[in-house]
Amino acid sequence: MWLNENENELRRDLQGVASDLRWSAVELLRIAEQLRLAGNDVDAQATKRLCELFQGDEQRLMGYADEVKAKIISRAKAQ
Template identity: 75%
Template structure:
């Protein structure tokens, strides 16, 4: 079964935001490593925790995109 245009856009949006979160988590992990190398353990731990949150959100959005593809989630077209 094909997705309609609004469902395709929803899936693309979810995948795009998930990708942005993945990229942000990678960059944040790099920053955490710099904090750690500088001896700033408190900020390193905080950045790593934020990275974990972003990774969890990215995984959830990727799952939602899969559900859209499976037509388990749909978007009604705007009136």
């Protein structure tokens, strides 16, 4: 089923933000490891919790993008 221009834009936006969250989580994991190696376990654990939140948000956004593709979620044409 074909998506209209607005739905394609919505899907791309959702995928883009999900990708940004994925990249951010990777970077935060790198920072968490540096904190751990520096002996700052409290901040390392807090940073890892942020990564888990980002990963959950990424999955949710990708699910929304899949729903747009399946026409479960749509965006009306702008007037």
